[in-house]
Amino acid sequence: MKTAVIQFPGSNCDADALHAARLTLDPDAQFVWHTEAGLPEGTELVFLPGGFSYGDHLRSGAIAARSPIMEAVKDHAERGGFVLGVCNGFQVLTESGLLPGALSRNRDLHFHCAPVHLRVENHHTAFTGAYEANQVLEIPIAHGEGNYYADPETIARLEAEGRVVFRYVDNPNGSLNDIAGIVSEGGNVLGMMPHPERAVELLLGSEDGLGIFASLKAGVVK
Amino acid sequence: MSQTQSLRPQAATFGLTEGEYDLLVDNIGREPNALEAAIVGAMWSEHCGYKNSRPLFRAFPTTGPQVLQGPGENAGVVDIGEGWGVAFKMESHNHPSAVEPVQGAATGVGGILRDIFAMGARPFAVLDSLRFGNPDSPRTRFLLNGVVEGISHYGNAIGVPTVGGEVTFHPSYQENPLVNVMALGLLRHEDLAKGTMGEVGNTIVYVGSKTGRDGLGGAVFSSADLSAASQADRPAVQVGDPFMEKLLLEATLEAIQAGVVAGVQDMGAAGLGSSTCEMAYRAGLGITMDLDLVPTRESGMVPMELCLSESQERMILVPVPGKEQELLDLLAKWELDVVTIGEVEAHDRYRLTWRGEVVCDLPVALLNEAPKYTREGVESADIRAKRERDLGGVPVPGDLGAVLIDLLSHPTIASKRPIFERYDHQVMTNTVVVPGAADAAVLRVKGSGMGVAATSDCNPRFVYLDPYTGAAAAVAEAARNLACVGATPLAITDNLNFGNPHEPGVYFQLQQAVQGIADACRALNTPVTGGNVSLYNQYTEGDHKVAIHPTPTIGMVGVLPDVTVRATMNLKAGPHTLYLLGRHATTLGASQYLETVHGLEAGRVPDLDLELEKRVIEGTLALIRAGLTTIAHDPSEGGLAVALAEMAIAGGQGLKVELRAPEGARPDAVLFGEAHSRVVVAIPLGHEQAAQELLDGLGVPYTALGESLGGSDRVTISVTGANVQLSVTLDALKTAFETPLREILA
Numbered sequence: 001m002k003t004a005v006i007q008f009p010g011s012n013c014d015a016d017a018l019h020a021a022r023l024t025l026d027p028d029a030q031f032v033w034h035t036e037a038g039l040p041e042g043t044e045l046v047f048l049p050g051g052f053s054y055g056d057h058l059r060s061g062a063i064a065a066r067s068p069i070m071e072a073v074k075d076h077a078e079r080g081g082f083v084l085g086v087c088n089g090f091q092v093l094t095e096s097g098l099l100p101g102a103l104s105r106n107r108d109l110h111f112h113c114a115p116v117h118l119r120v121e122n123h124h125t126a127f128t129g130a131y132e133a134n135q136v137l138e139i140p141i142a143h144g145e146g147n148y149y150a151d152p153e154t155i156a157r158l159e160a161e162g163r164v165v166f167r168y169v170d171n172p173n174g175s176l177n178d179i180a181g182i183v184s185e186g187g188n189v190l191g192m193m194p195h196p197e198r199a200v201e202l203l204l205g206s207e208d209g210l211g212i213f214a215s216l217k218a219g220v221v222k
Numbered sequence: 223m224s225q226t227q228s229l230r231p232q233a234a235t236f237g238l239t240e241g242e243y244d245l246l247v248d249n250i251g252r253e254p255n256a257l258e259a260a261i262v263g264a265m266w267s268e269h270c271g272y273k274n275s276r277p278l279f280r281a282f283p284t285t286g287p288q289v290l291q292g293p294g295e296n297a298g299v300v301d302i303g304e305g306w307g308v309a310f311k312m313e314s315h316n317h318p319s320a321v322e323p324v325q326g327a328a329t330g331v332g333g334i335l336r337d338i339f340a341m342g343a344r345p346f347a348v349l350d351s352l353r354f355g356n357p358d359s360p361r362t363r364f365l366l367n368g369v370v371e372g373i374s375h376y377g378n379a380i381g382v383p384t385v386g387g388e389v390t391f392h393p394s395y396q397e398n399p400l401v402n403v404m405a406l407g408l409l410r411h412e413d414l415a416k417g418t419m420g421e422v423g424n425t426i427v428y429v430g431s432k433t434g435r436d437g438l439g440g441a442v443f444s445s446a447d448l449s450a451a452s453q454a455d456r457p458a459v460q461v462g463d464p465f466m467e468k469l470l471l472e473a474t475l476e477a478i479q480a481g482v483v484a485g486v487q488d489m490g491a492a493g494l495g496s497s498t499c500e501m502a503y504r505a506g507l508g509i510t511m512d513l514d515l516v517p518t519r520e521s522g523m524v525p526m527e528l529c530l531s532e533s534q535e536r537m538i539l540v541p542v543p544g545k546e547q548e549l550l551d552l553l554a555k556w557e558l559d560v561v562t563i564g565e566v567e568a569h570d571r572y573r574l575t576w577r578g579e580v581v582c583d584l585p586v587a588l589l590n591e592a593p594k595y596t597r598e599g600v601e602s603a604d605i606r607a608k609r610e611r612d613l614g615g616v617p618v619p620g621d622l623g624a625v626l627i628d629l630l631s632h633p634t635i636a637s638k639r640p641i642f643e644r645y646d647h648q649v650m651t652n653t654v655v656v657p658g659a660a661d662a663a664v665l666r667v668k669g670s671g672m673g674v675a676a677t678s679d680c681n682p683r684f685v686y687l688d689p690y691t692g693a694a695a696a697v698a699e700a701a702r703n704l705a706c707v708g709a710t711p712l713a714i715t716d717n718l719n720f721g722n723p724h725e726p727g728v729y730f731q732l733q734q735a736v737q738g739i740a741d742a743c744r745a746l747n748t749p750v751t752g753g754n755v756s757l758y759n760q761y762t763e764g765d766h767k768v769a770i771h772p773t774p775t776i777g778m779v780g781v782l783p784d785v786t787v788r789a790t791m792n793l794k795a796g797p798h799t800l801y802l803l804g805r806h807a808t809t810l811g812a813s814q815y816l817e818t819v820h821g822l823e824a825g826r827v828p829d830l831d832l833e834l835e836k837r838v839i840e841g842t843l844a845l846i847r848a849g850l851t852t853i854a855h856d857p858s859e860g861g862l863a864v865a866l867a868e869m870a871i872a873g874g875q876g877l878k879v880e881l882r883a884p885e886g887a888r889p890d891a892v893l894f895g896e897a898h899s900r901v902v903v904a905i906p907l908g909h910e911q912a913a914q915e916l917l918d919g920l921g922v923p924y925t926a927l928g929e930s931l932g933g934s935d936r937v938t939i940s941v942t943g944a945n946v947q948l949s950v951t952l953d954a955l956k957t958a959f960e961t962p963l964r965e966i967l968a
Contacts, residue, residue: 009557010465012381016651019668050649052379055465111374113646142378142646198648203666203786205656 001082001217003029003045006073008064013050013087013197020197021047024213034067045082045216046073048089050142050195060103060145061091070096082126082216083189087143090181090191099184099191100158101150107174111144115206117169118180118194122162125183127190129215137208139194141172146193148175148182158182166192228253236263242593249588257525257574258582262589264492264530265499268757271592274723275755278596278733281740282750288712289749294504296337296417296487297407298751300712302781304670305411309343312351312404312678312717312777314756318460319401323368327401328376328462332534334405335382336488339471340537342415342478343407346650347665348377350387350403351678351717351775355396357633357966362391365399367968373403374644379464380471383653384645385663387678389963390634394682394771397761402717402754404678404777408667415478417487417497419505419566420540424484426498426511426564427546429553430470430536432519433494435527436460466535466558473556474537482549485540495529497538498564499572503590510573511564513581525576540566597723599730609687611824613810618890622863623948625819626937629860629894630867631958632818633966640963659872660790661703661856664782673785675709677778681859681896682771687812688827689731693738693774695827695898698835699858700778701746705839706854706901708788708846709780714743716753716776721760721769731772732757739774745832746839748778789846789903791855793873793930798853798904800866800879800927803917804838807861807895808887814859815894828897834923835899841922842901850913853904861894863939863948865902867955870930870937876952878938879928889944904930 003026005017014031021029029047030040039046053064064070070092077083077098085093093099106112115138120131131137150158155176158164166181173193181192196209229236233243236259246254246262254262265271272279284292290307291299297311315330331348338345350373354362366389377384382405419426477483485505489497494516502509513528523531541549546562553560572589574582619625629635642657654673655664662677679700685692701711716739721728743750759770782788810816811825845851853873857865862881870877883892905913910926917924937955940947 010379010468012379012468012649016649019651051381052465052468055379055463055468057465111378111644111646113378113648114643140648142648144378195648198651201651203654204648204651 001025001044002042003047004032004039004043005029005047005049006034006069007031008034008053008067010053010055011049011051013195016197017047017049020200024200024210025217032069034064034069036069038072039076043076045084046076048083048085048092050087050089053088053092061088061095064092065095074098077189080186080188085191086195086197087193090193091145093189093191098189099182100154101148103145104147104149105145106147112172113140113142115140116172116194118166119169121167122165125165125187127212127215128165130211130218136169138206139196139199139209141194143193146173146175148179150176165190229256229259236260237267238263242266245593250584257529258584260526260530261495261582265496265589266592268755269491270496272755273592274595274597274757275718275732277594278736281737283740283744284749286747286749289751290411290414291751293750293752296340298713298715299341299414300751300779302672302674304672306667306670307409307411307414308674308779309338309341309407309409310404310715310777310779311337311752312402312715312775313754314717314719315401315403316398316719316756316759319369320398323365324372325461327369327372329460329534330401330403331373331376332462332464332467333490334403335380335467336490336537338405338407339474340415340417340486340488341407341409342413343409344475345382345405345407346652347406347663347676348382348384348403349663349676349678349777350384352387352389353395353400353773354391356393357391361396363966363968366966369401370641370644370967376462376464378646380468381649383647383649385647385653385665386657386676389638389641392682392771394768397768398759398770400719400770400773402775404715406674406676406779413478415483415486417501417504418485419501419507419509420484422507422566422568424540424543424566425546425562426509426566427539427541427549427560428516428536428563429473429539429558429560431463431466431533432517432559433528433531433533434519435523435531436533460532460534462534469556469558470535470537473553473558477539477549477552480552482542482545482552483539484542487538489536489538491532493529493531499586499589501538502572502586505566508567508569508571508573508586509564510567510575513574513576515561515563517559517561525574525581529574597729598726599733600726601730602727605687608824609826613825616810616820618888619819622890622893622946623950625815625894626863626867626948626950627954627958628818629815629864630955631962632814633962634814635860635864636962637960638963639960640967654785655707655790659792661706662709664707664785664788666785671784673782673788675704675707675780675782677703678775679703680773680775682773683817683823684812684827685735685774686771689734689772690738691827691830693735694742695830696774696776697739697742697746697748698830698832698898699856700776701748701839702856702901704778704780705842706789706856708843709782710843711746711748711778711780713749713751714776714778715751716774717756718753719756719759719770719773719775723757728769735772735774742832746836787847789852789854791869791872793869793875793877793904794853795932797907797932798930799907799910800877800902800904800930802862802900802902802925802927803841803922804834804900805897805923806881806884806887806892807897808884808891809895810891813861813894813896815861815890830898837920837922838899838901841917841920842903844916844920845903845913848916850909850916851903851905855902857900857902859896861896863893866939867937869902870952871956871959875930875932876934876936877928877930881927881939881941882925883941883943889941889946892941893939
C-alpha cells in the first residue's frame with residue numbers, strides 16, 4: 001500500500017511512522033515535506049505522525065492543519081483515500097475538520113507515557129478488520145493533550161454510527177466516553193491518540209498495533 | 223585599541239581575581255577593555271576553563287581501541303561496531319535549576335543535545351541524574367515538580383526519549399539541587415564532526431535563534447556560590463524553545479550528512495564568544511567576526527551582550543570551502559536565521575568588530591589556556607570522625623520486615639515510575655528496556671542486531687565518607703549495572719559536582735574522587751571520554767555554609783552484541799534458583815539503612831576490590847550470554863533485602879531465601895549492608911549445575927540463596943545462624959515502593 005508520511009516542522013514520530021510503514025505496508029514508503037502542494041502519484045495511505053508540529057504554538061495541530069500539503073490530504077480523503085493520524089496527527093485531523101471534536105489537555109494537566117489497554121469497538125472498518133470484536137490491545141500513549149471532546153450531538157452520532165473505533169479500558173486523560181480513536185463518516189480517516197507504530201515489534205514490548213496495518217494491507221472490511 | 227583606565231578594581235565583576243587580571247595585562251601588554259575582560263573572565267571560569275580541575279584530570283585514562291573521540295570535543299564518541307558510534311556526554315544545570323527549575327532543567331536538556339548533534343550524531347536517549355533536599359519540604363516539591371516539568375517539556379517536544387537516570391534525596395541538596403543530564407547519540411563513523419574552524423579562508427556561519435539578553439553571565443553565575451541573592455540572577459537563566467532546537471537538530475544533521483560542514487559547535491556557556499574561541503583554538507588559527515551581523519531579538523544590544531549571551535538553540539557552522547551556498551540553501555529550508563558573521567584568518571588573534579571598530583583583539587591561545595590552580599586538599603576532621611565512628615552499639619531492630627518497608631518507601635529507593643511516566647521514553651521506537659525495569663536502559667540500533675545500554679550512577683554518601691572509594695564505587699556500580707542488562711561496559715563521561723574548591727576540605731574530595739574514578743576506569747577498561755565540572759555547589763548565608771555531598775555522577779555506555787540476549791530485574795514465571803554473585807555484606811558502614819533507620823550517616827565505606835568487581839561483571843555477562851539467565855539485579859541502596867524485594871515487586875512473584883550469615887556478621891548487615899561487587903541472578907530450575915560450572919570456571923564467588931516461587935505472594939528472607947526471619951506480603955511491599963513519589967509529585 002503506497003504510503004506517504006507527512007513531515008511538519010516539529011513532527012517527531014515521523015521516522016517511527018516511516019519505519020513502521022516500511023515494515024508492515026510499503027517498503028518504499030516516503031516522507032512528504034509540509035510545503036509540497038501534492039502527494040506522490042498513487043498514494044493510498046497518508047500517515048500524519050505524532051510530535052509537536054510548530055511547537056504546539058497557537059493550539060496543537062492548528063498551524064499544521066493550515067500547511068500547503070493539507071489541501072492535498074483533504075482532496076485525498078474526499079476521494080476516499082486512507083488517512084491515519086496518530087497523536088499529533090489526530091490533533092491535525094480535528095483542527096483541519098477531517099474529523100469532528102477536539103483534543104484538550106489531559107484531565108490531570110500532565111503528560112503521560114505508558115502502555116494502555118484499548119478495546120476494539122468496531123472491527124468492521126478498513127483499519128480494524130484484522131482484529132476480533134471487542135479485542136483488547138496494549139498500545140502505548142505519549143501525550144499531554146489527548147482529552148477528546150465533542151458536543152453531545154456529535155458524540156451521540158459517533159456512537160450511533162459505530163465511529164468510535166477504540167475505547168480506553170482505563171481512561172488515562174478524561175476523554176468523553178473513553179474515546180481513544182474515531183473514524184470519519186466514510187470510514188477512511190482514522191484518528192487515534194495511542195501510538196500503533198510503537199507496537200509493531202515484540203522487541204519493544206507489544207505488536208498489538210500490527211492489526212491496523214495488516215487490516216489496511218489486506219483490505220479486509222468484515 | 224586603547225584603554226587607558228585600568229579595570230583592575232572591578233576584576234571581580236568579570237569573574238577574574240586581581241592576579242588573573244594582572245596576568246592578562248602582562249600577556250597582552252596593555253589594559254584590556256571591558257569587553258575583553260568579560261570574555262577572558264568567561265573563558266577562564268571553571269565552567270569553560272576548568273582552572274581548578276584540569277590539573278587533576280591527568281590521572282584519567284582517556285584512550286582505548288573503543289574510543290573514537292576522547293575528551294576535548296563537544297562530546298566523547300565510542301565505537302560499538304559495524305560502523306556505528308555512540309556520542310555521549312553529561313552536563314550539569316544545577317545553578318539555573320536552583321533559581322528557575324522549569325527553564326533550568328529544560329535548557330539543561332537542550333544544551334546537552336546540541337553537544338551531541340554537534341558531533342554529527344542523532345540524539346537517541348537522555349538520562350537525568352537529579353538530587354534534591356528533604357522530600358517533605360515545600361522547596362523540594364517546588365524544585366522536583368519544576369525540574370520534571372522542564373525535562374518533560376523539552377525532551378518530549380524535541381522527540382528524544384528520556385530512558386533512565388536517578389532521583390535521590392538528601393538534606394545537603396536542600397538549597398542547591400543537582401540536575402545532571404546525559405545524552406547519547408548514534409552516528410556512522412564517517413559522519414563524525416568536529417568543533418574546528420578548519421582552514422584559512424573558511425567562513426563562519428551563525429544559525430538558529432536570534433540573540434537576546436537572556437543567560438547573560440551564565441558561565442560566571444554557575445562558577446560562584448549560591449545565596450539568597452541568587453534569586454536576583456534569574457535573568458542569567460536562559461529560556462528554551464524545543465521547537466527551534468528540533469529544527470536546528472534536523473538542519474545540522476542534514477548539513478553534516480550532506481558533506482558541506484567543515485566544523486560545527488553549539489553556543490553553550492558563554493555563548494558566541496566561547497564557541498568561536500574554542501573552534502579557533504582547535505584549528506590553531508585566528509578569526510575576525512562582525513558583531514553587527516549577529517541576529518538580535520532586542521534592540522540596542524552592545525558587544526558584551528552579543529558576545530556572551532547564552533540565548534539557546536544557536537550553532538556555529540563552518541562550511542566546507544566552495545560549499546557555502548549549498549549550506550545556506552539547506553539551512554533556509556528549515557526557516558532558521560542564517561548569517562555569515564566572520565572569517566578564518568592566518569593569524570593567532572580573536573578579533574571582533576562592531577560599528578566599524580575593532581572592539582576585541584586578544585590572542586586565541588590566551589583565551590583558551592586558563593591559569594591552572596593546584597590547591598592543597600585537607601580532609602575535614604569532622605568527616606573523618608564520622609567515618610571512623612564505632613557502629614558496634616547500633617541496636618538490631620526487632621522487626622526487620624518493618625525496616626524493609628521503611629527502606630522501600632524512602633524516596634531515594636522508592637519507584638520513580640510517577641516521574642518516568644511524564645517523560646516520553648519510547649519515541650524513536652528503540653527503547654527495548656524501559657526505565658525502572660532493569661539496572662540500565664537498553665536501546666536497539668535499527669539496521670543492526672546490536673543494542674546500546676546506558677546508566678548514570680553515584681552514591682554521594684559513599685563519596686562523602688570516603689571520596690576515593692566512593693567515586694571508584696560509582697564507576698564500578700555503573701559497569702555492574704550495564705552487565706546486569708547484558709551489556710559490555712565501554713566508556714564513561716563524568717559530571718563532577720562539588721562545593722567550593724577554595725576550601726581545603728572540598729578540594730580534598732575533588733582530588734580523591736578524581737583519583738578514584740581514574741583507578742576504577744583503568745581497572746574496568748572504561749576510559750573517560752569527557753565530562754563536565756560543576757564546582758561552587760554551596761549555599762552561603764552569612765557564616766552559614768552548606769556544601770553539597772560530593773557527587774561525581776558517572777554516565778556509562780555499553781554495547782549488547784545481540785539486543786535479544788539481555789536481562790531485566792523482574793522475576794519471571796516458573797521456578798528459579800536465586801544466586802548471589804560476589805560476597806555477603808558484613809558491615810553497616812555508609813548504608814542507607816544506617817541513615818534511615820538509625821539516623822546515622824557514618825561508618826567506613828565497604829572496601830572495593832576491583833579485581834572481584836571485574837569477575838562479578840564477567841560472570842554476570844557470561845550467564846546472560848550463555849542463555850542461563852534473563853534475570854539480574856545489582857544490590858545498591860538498601861542492600862540485598864531491598865534488591866530481592868525489588869525483583870519480586872517487578873515480577874509480581876514471591877520468593878523465599880535463606881542467607882547464611884558469614885561468621886560474626888550482624889543480620890541487619892547481611893540484609894541491608896551495601897557491599898559492592900554483588901549481583902543477584904535467577905537461574906531456571908535444572909540449570910543450576912551449568913551456571914555453577916560456568917562461574918567456577920571464571921573464578922566468580924557465589925552463594926545459592928533460595929528460590930523464587932511462582933504463585934507465592936510473600937517475600938520471605940531468613941538469616942541462618944542469627945535466627946532472624948522477615949516475611950512480608952507482595953502487596954505491602956508494592957504499596958511501600960510505589961506510593962511515595964506519587965505523593966511528592968503534584
